[in-house]
Every structure is written in C-alpha cells, then in structure tokens.
Amino acid sequence: MGKGRRMKKQGPPAPLDESKITILKKRKTADAEAASKAVAAKKRRRSDADEEDVVTKKDTLKKSKTNGKSAIPVVKEKEKVVKEKKKPVPMDSDSEDEEMADEFEDLDNISEGSMDSQEGLERLSDLEDDSDDASVLDSDDDGHPREAMFSDDEDLSDAEERLTAANIEGLSRKLDLQRQAEEEEAEQELQEAAMQTNIAGDRPDVFADDQPAGLAPDLQLLRQRITDTIRILGDLKTLGQPDKSRTDYIDLLLNDICTYYGYNRYLAEKLFNLFTPMEAFAFFEANETPRPVVIRTNTLRTNRRSLAQALINRGVVLEPVGKWSKVGLQVFESPVPLGATPEYLAGHYILQAASSFLPVMALAPQPGERVLDMAAAPGGKTTYMSALMRNTGCVIANDASKPRAKGLIGNIHRLGCKNTIVTNMDARTAFPKAMGGFDRVLLDAPCTGTGVISKDAGVKTSKDENDFMRIPHMQRQLLLAAIDSVDHSSKTGGYVVYSTCSVTVEENEAVVQYILRKRPNVKIVDTGLGDFGSPGFISYMGKKFDAKMALTRRYFPHRENVDGFYVCKLKKTGPTPVAKPTDETASATDKSRRRSSSKASSTDDADDEVYDKTPIVDENGVSVDFEGGAFGPFEDGEDDAERIARSERNRLRRKGLNPKGVLNKPKKGKDNASTETATEPASSKVGEDEKKEKKQAKEAVKETEKETKKKPETAKKSLNQSKGEKKTVTGATKSEKKAKSSSKKTSK
Numbered sequence: 001m002g003k004g005r006r007m008k009k010q011g012p013p014a015p016l017d018e019s020k021i022t023i024l025k026k027r028k029t030a031d032a033e034a035a036s037k038a039v040a041a042k043k044r045r046r047s048d049a050d051e052e053d054v055v056t057k058k059d060t061l062k063k064s065k066t067n068g069k070s071a072i073p074v075v076k077e078k079e080k081v082v083k084e085k086k087k088p089v090p091m092d093s094d095s096e097d098e099e100m101a102d103e104f105e106d107l108d109n110i111s112e113g114s115m116d117s118q119e120g121l122e123r124l125s126d127l128e129d130d131s132d133d134a135s136v137l138d139s140d141d142d143g144h145p146r147e148a149m150f151s152d153d154e155d156l157s158d159a160e161e162r163l164t165a166a167n168i169e170g171l172s173r174k175l176d177l178q179r180q181a182e183e184e185e186a187e188q189e190l191q192e193a194a195m196q197t198n199i200a201g202d203r204p205d206v207f208a209d210d211q212p213a214g215l216a217p218d219l220q221l222l223r224q225r226i227t228d229t230i231r232i233l234g235d236l237k238t239l240g241q242p243d244k245s246r247t248d249y250i251d252l253l254l255n256d257i258c259t260y261y262g263y264n265r266y267l268a269e270k271l272f273n274l275f276t277p278m279e280a281f282a283f284f285e286a287n288e289t290p291r292p293v294v295i296r297t298n299t300l301r302t303n304r305r306s307l308a309q310a311l312i313n314r315g316v317v318l319e320p321v322g323k324w325s326k327v328g329l330q331v332f333e334s335p336v337p338l339g340a341t342p343e344y345l346a347g348h349y350i351l352q353a354a355s356s357f358l359p360v361m362a363l364a365p366q367p368g369e370r371v372l373d374m375a376a377a378p379g380g381k382t383t384y385m386s387a388l389m390r391n392t393g394c395v396i397a398n399d400a401s402k403p404r405a406k407g408l409i410g411n412i413h414r415l416g417c418k419n420t421i422v423t424n425m426d427a428r429t430a431f432p433k434a435m436g437g438f439d440r441v442l443l444d445a446p447c448t449g450t451g452v453i454s455k456d457a458g459v460k461t462s463k464d465e466n467d468f469m470r471i472p473h474m475q476r477q478l479l480l481a482a483i484d485s486v487d488h489s490s491k492t493g494g495y496v497v498y499s500t501c502s503v504t505v506e507e508n509e510a511v512v513q514y515i516l517r518k519r520p521n522v523k524i525v526d527t528g529l530g531d532f533g534s535p536g537f538i539s540y541m542g543k544k545f546d547a548k549m550a551l552t553r554r555y556f557p558h559r560e561n562v563d564g565f566y567v568c569k570l571k572k573t574g575p576t577p578v579a580k581p582t583d584e585t586a587s588a589t590d591k592s593r594r595r596s597s598s599k600a601s602s603t604d605d606a607d608d609e610v611y612d613k614t615p616i617v618d619e620n621g622v623s624v625d626f627e628g629g630a631f632g633p634f635e636d637g638e639d640d641a642e643r644i645a646r647s648e649r650n651r652l653r654r655k656g657l658n659p660k661g662v663l664n665k666p667k668k669g670k671d672n673a674s675t676e677t678a679t680e681p682a683s684s685k686v687g688e689d690e691k692k693e694k695k696q697a698k699e700a701v702k703e704t705e706k707e708t709k710k711k712p713e714t715a716k717k718s719l720n721q722s723k724g725e726k727k728t729v730t731g732a733t734k735s736e737k738k739a740k741s742s743s744k745k746t747s748k
C-alpha cells in the first residue's frame, strides 16, 4: 500500500487516544473490576466532554481561566484533536479491514518507509519479513489476518489477551487519574465562570489593576488579567476602554505573558505573532507542560509487539503512539528508568519525541540507497533511517560537534546500525565538496528550539534578535549545501527533507522561500504525512510565500501535543544552474554534467566519481561560503550582513551602549585595515559590516568551527558502494578520497 493511501486511511495521530483505552477495558473480561472502572470512567468522560463542548461554544475564554497554572487550553486543544480524530477519515475501498488492523501487528518489523507510494515504497512490502512473525506489511493483498490489540475486533489472540490483561490495570489507573484531573478542572471552570459572569457585559479595566512595584507579581491576578485581556481583544469594540487601542491591549498582554511565563519580550512577541491571542495563550500554556514520553521500536532488533510485551512485563504502562506510526509507543507510567532497562541496553528502542519521527517518515529512505544525514547527533533520525533501510545501502551521519558525534556513534552501535558512516564536519562547507550525489538528504537543522520550550525553558530568555539573524543564516547555508549534495537524477530519490524543532517563520518558511529563489532546480513536494499537523504559512505579516508552502507541515504542542516542529520535503529536478560561472563553478558544473552522462555509460574513471560537487553559488555565480559572507540577500533588498549588523547595533543599544562607539573602536594591537578589508579605509562602512558579519559568523559557529578545523575522522574500513557491501566505517571512503582529490584538482 502506498504511503498517501495509508495516511489517509489511518488519519492523524491522537496524542492520547482515549477510545483505545476504553475499548481495551470493554474487552477485558478477565479483569472485571478494571473493566467496569473503565466503562464508568468513559461515561463520565463523555458527559464531561459534552458539557465542555457546550461551555466552549458559549465562551471559549472562560475555559482558559484557571486559578493555577494548569494547562486548561492544552487540555481543550487535546480534546479537540481527539474529537477530530474520531471523525470518519475518507477511505479507499479496502480501508475497513485496514482500519481494524492491529496497530502492533501490521507494523512489526517494517518501516514507515513502506508508506510512500510516490517513491516506490511498494518495494518494501515485497521484502520478506525476517522475523518470527512473518506478516508482510503494507500490502493490500497480503492475505494475513490483522488482529488488533486495540481494535474493535472481538477475536483477540491469546497473546494479545495476555498483553491486554497485563497492561489494563495500568491503563485503568491512568484513566482514573485523568478523570480526577478533569473533575478538578471542571470545578475550576465553574468557579471561573461565576467570576466571569460578574464582569460580563462590563468593560473590564485591565489597565487599572497594576501590580505594586517592587513586589513579586501576584501570578493569580496576572493570569486573570491575561485571560481578561484576551477576551477583550476578541471583542474590542464592546469590551475595550474607549481611550485604549488594540496596540495598548496587545502591549499589556505581551508584558504580562513575559512576566507570567518568563519569556524575553522579543521572543514572546515573535511567538505571539504566530497565532490569534487566544491560541497564543494555549501555545504558551502548552510550553509549561511536558509532552508525552515516546519510545521508538528499533525494528533492526525487535518488533513493536514483542517490545511492548517485554516492557509491560516490567510494569510499564504504554500504548501505540497513534495509527500514524508503526514503531512508536507512548509511555504513561514506568516503574523503571526507561534509559536503563535490559531492552534499552540491548538496543530494542530509543527514547525519541514523536515529532522527530516525522522528518524521517517524510524522507522515506529506501533500502539500498545512499543517504546523508547532515546534522545527525545524537542519532534518533539516523538510526530510524538505518532501520527503514533495513541496514542496507549507506547512511552518512554527519555532525559538526565532536562530543555529540560520539553520542551518535554510541546510539548507532547500541541500535545495531551497520550501514552507517559517521563523519565530523561542518556540513555547510563539507558537502557536496567532500561527498555528493546522495539519493536523499535529511537536514534536521540546528535551530533556536522554540518548539521544545517545554524541554528547555532556557530558550525563553536566551534567544534574542541576534539569534534570529544568525541561526536562519546558517540554516540557509546548510539547506543550500543539502540541495547541492543530492543527485537529481537518482532513480529512486532526489529528495531533501528540511526540518527544525522551531516554530518561527524565520527558521522555516522563510528559509525555504530563500532556497526556492536561490535554487530554481528544486520544488516543494508533499511530505506524505497526511493531514496530521497544519500546513506551512503561505503568507506571514505581509510577506507572501510560494503557494506550495502549504505542502510543508507545522506541528505545535498545543494542537497535536507533540514538540513544535516543521517539515518540508523538496525534490531536486535538475542540476544547480550557474548563472555566471567562475573557473571553479564552471569546472564543477562540467563535472556534474559529465557525471550524469558517465552514469548512463558507466564509464567513470577515478576523477569522475559520480558526485554532484557543484559548489554553492549565488545568483551571480560567485562561490558562497560563510566566511566570505557573499551570501545572498536575507530578504529582498536586504542582505544577511546588514541584518546581522543591525541586530548587533540593536543589541548594544539595548545594553545602553552606543553602537558607533563600540563597533568603531579600533581593536587593540591590530591595525584597522589589517584584515581582508585592508584595501579599504578603516572607517569604511562596508569594511565594518564585513568585519561585524565575520564576528557574528564566528560566534555562530564557535563550537563547530573549532571542530572542523581538525581533520575529519579517517576511515577504518572502506565502503564499496558499487558492490553494495555493508560495512561499518567511521570516515571517508575510497571513492570519497578520489572525489576529494578530484575536487582539489578542479580548484587548482
């Protein structure tokens, strides 16, 4: 079955699919007590949910008000998502049996790579299942009954019954806890509704109740004011003070959000602007609560059913993460540390956020392919790719940070990935010069981490304007390198997936838009991830993006209950065009052309190794690298250097310093004109900008620069790609060395 069809049938994942738990409980005759609890809990939940629905329609704002910091908006959003999941999903004719299929069984041993019909994923379903459970996956006509552990099927196998029996007690406990939380929440809502009624119809003066200066803010009052302000913004005409504008209210709201949640003003505003005020509140709330713990089954070592059984036997309470994934398990409770179980140590699973499955699913690497993971550490995605490829072909897993690359190697060994080469290079410059011609490239880019604030609250205060200049700049460079490293003529691939765990437009749609302008030889294609998530922005704050940006996917903690994430899939349609080739680019282009023809004729000689080593060039054909700063404009009419310089000036101003004084100050012991701008007057603005840009660039890659000055790890074994040998190596291959020497010759 193709990926698109499966995704349609399966629908998007529910963060916490209560229906499964309920169904389990209904079925569990062996544990009458647990089952009756479950049914009662379900009824209560339903009636609660119905009541909440009514309340929602009456006044959604009321729902967001609580006395403490409970995540009411998150819960509401979660419920909304769950309800949406319950809507019938459009299905193909053979969809009913698929819907009933076992969420454990039909996944066992097989990859989600088999879900991509566009890319020959059917090949995967042809592969024999080499485990004991020999069911063939993803094939519509496999003839294997798909019994469901959590399905509506009545005929559960004995094994599933035992699994269910073992797990039901824990699930029941979880459900009771949820019910208790919901009752408390409902109680709170009632109280708040009463409070709201008192001010309903009035024009609440949120500007009046200023907190006393010098004292710690009263969080209860602050929260009340936040929700009041949001309510007013929803109906400013009726509820707003006549002498106050929308801007006044937004200003007050942002200040309160900063105080209440602890964000710096710049970041709070940036995140706030992504949503309506009400949704922004839900987003900030969601960042205060952790996302569900998820583990990914390593199908190189086991299958999901066996893993679930083993962990349940250890008292772990879990369920499949959702129908969208065949390898994910959501863990509700564990009496043992999940990073220290025998199964963990044996590499049967890896702790991996649900959202980080998505870029790999979108990339859909195929067995036998040559794949690059540009920024791979600690390796959650690399090892998933390796599993999808069934340990065949080759994954180059690169990371610029040496300590992180060591962690990556550890995971690769633990999970038994044998088709992986680890490299330690700066991907902006290493690829495609050192290696190119990949069938697929994953760029899970370094980012500001605004999607994972619940994991790293430090982001709230540490990320400023400067970071939002510097980091997207690096992302653009990396993505250009990713595109140039892909073989557009790959028979099976030619794809790049770009992902970040950030929700800002600057790091996502804006980066992709820039790339589309710089590389007309790529186009955005469907991620194949179905309806899960939201479409990428096609416009934002007056800026229009390519219409196909809607094919990219965004994920938010408050909507999908996963880490904030962005996924874009690109298809390379032709070689990178060079407008005004320099010597270097011309020869590289020739080489690229030779490469295509040599591929056809199979007459490669050593220097004509088939890699697309086209250097990154700007529109004028000028070779681009970070140090040179000759990068294209950040946005139309404004280049990165200027933006970074402006950001630096703003930063200094915020610190109360005079940017002119600080930036123009001559450096001790250095002649102003002694750098690469020596031919220009020391006071030249251009020279200063370049220096500033260089300074920013150096800061940006402080850590990675150090590493990349050192030699990449050398190969211990070579990888004979053409013979398809599977070998674990840790550095450059023979062919890569040839490619390097050829590259040197070219540049000479």
Ligand SMILES: C[S@@+](CC[C@H](N)C(=O)[O-])C[C@H]1O[C@@H](n2cnc3c(N)ncnc32)[C@H](O)[C@@H]1O
Residues within 6 Å of the ligand: 356, 374, 375, 376, 377, 378, 379, 380, 381, 382, 398, 399, 400, 401, 404, 425, 426, 427, 428, 444, 445, 446, 447, 704
């Ligand atoms: C978001 S993390 C990658 C997570 C990884 N894909 C995974 O799933 O486990 C970004 C990684 O990019 C690496 N990195 C930063 N700058 C880089 C560069 N210029 N070249 C290659 N890697 C870089 C960082 O060391 C970091 O490990």
